[in-house]
Amino acid sequence: MLSCNYFMSVKVILFGKLADIAGRSVSVDNVSDTDSLVDSLNKRYPGLATTKYVIAVDKQVIKENTVLNKKSMVALLPPFSGG
């Protein structure tokens, strides 16, 4: 059976230096959770793989792999040090 998530496209917004690498907003197709989303992004934008950031799904910071649905809003935020 084909999962209904299979063709799902997830919107990702990026902050700080991450936006310089991949743009302020990208759509990622065919991902079902945050781990596969990160893999997909790293393939498209290798610069992301070496950059530190935190992932938020629907405005909640997550640390473990999290299942996504087509309404999920993912944000990637890098730490800032400037003052």
Add this chain to the structure above:
Amino acid sequence: MSDQNLYERYHRQIILPEFGEEGQQKLLKAKVLVIGAGGLGCPALQYLAAAGVGIIGIVDDDVVALNNLHRQILYSVNDLGLSKAKRAAHILQQVNPEIKIIAYNERLATQNALSLIREFDVIFDGTDNFSTRYMINDACVLLNKPLVYGAISQFEGQVSVFKNGNEHDVNYRDIFPDPPREGEVLNCAEAGVIGVLPGIIGTMMANETIKLITGIGEPLINQLFTYNALNNQVYQLNLSARKETRLLIPKGEQAFLQTDYVWLCSSPVNQAEVDPAAFNKMIANGNVDVIDVRELHETPGVNEFEHIRIPLAQLSDNISMVKSDNVIAFCQSGKRSLQAAKILSGIFGDSKKIYSLRGGIVEWKKQKQTV
């Protein structure tokens, strides 16, 4: 100051129903430590002094430079080369002679951080580097001091309030557990910053500080606020405390004093992991302590090589058991041992080489069978 003068100076905020005379009294009794009198510190200090915070400490060991003036708006060309902490204190004292302002013309380090922070009610992080930020975070967690956090880069800023009342309160390491290593993030000098941005973020931080002290409104507790000055977009995230975070924070004052924050933020990435083959070679070479950081009841047991057992949660209390120049931590899958390696690196700095066994003991046993 006479009551009449006091009423006159703060009249416009006292007449706010939420604020009132009670709010003013709370501010006048409050002690705020502003660490960093730069882009974030300058506007915040102006508002905190003007609002009547009773005692303000200013920590900064830097001097005013010409390239500070586009955003550090307390200073003028007459201040170039002079101590920021002293100049800020002098200028602010003219704004409000009725409050006490203490200049600490010194760099915040593990040796002075706890004694300074202990003296104040609310800590304001306006610093410009990760090593000091992580140090302030950890110190505030240890001492249960509320921390107003803000940081900027280019056109974007972040603000949050870490209440640090108990272990359920979020701190900075719940967002970013470990400091970034060299090259992972740019600082202001490398990345640039638009001058008005620290004005906006620093002022928001001053507002959060005043809210915390007076108890009005909803401070950004358990939330991370982000602002983009180019498109005016704001994004507010919910945060939650994680048990694992506590393992990264020094357990007590002694462990805090032993932590090398500068080193934590400057060493290269991923030097710490070794695969089973390299692991075996290092054991054969000797001068190495191997530590099993799993809980004592966990299996499989290990009798193939000499090792000591210190569960991850007890690691920082038992560092005296670690004696050799090289240390390899292992666990079941290689995750906890990586955390252990970070904790040990933070304690020993450059004095020992710290490694973690990639794939854990499970992978090691698997490879051994196939040989």
